[in-house]
Amino acid sequence: MSDNLSFTQSLRENGIIADADSSDETVETNNEINNENITKEEEINEEDITTQSNSDDESTSDDEENVFEGNTLYIGNKPVMNYVLTTVTQMNNGLEEMTIKARGRAISRAVDVAEIIRNRFINTASIESISTDTEEVVREDGSTVNVSTIEINISK
Secondary structure, rough: HHHHHHHHHHHHOOOOOOHHHHHHHHHHHHHHHHHHHHHHHHHHHHHHHHEEEHHHHHHHHHHHHHHHOOOEEEOOOOHHHHHHHHHHHHHHHHOOEEEEEEHHHHHHHHHHHHHHHHHOOOOOOEEEEEEEEEEEOOOOOEEEEEEEEEEEEEEO
């Protein structure tokens, strides 16, 4: 026990731990620092939320322009609900039938889009036809690669 006391005393003498009198000041100082850090984090989080909501607004307007041409929806790497909402909006604005096109890894996303539209949003929609194909795509190095494609035709 005396070893513990001498160890503690040597820590106090070297300024590693504070005396009981100064510990209250240390706690108050630590609380002030923590409060400042929390305030800064809240400000940063508010800025992030504002930035994210602004970028989300911009991306949704771009989504409709980039993925929808005429009555054809091109599926890419965006989240499934972006495509679903774009399609539902177009169909609610009077579009009677549309084609969903995808290739490669996006094929499963295209199927998801069609099924979500049909089962959750527009119950009267039906899948008129599904066709698959293979395209030869030329790479940058000049070689060709076969890529699977799908077209799903949906009508109200």
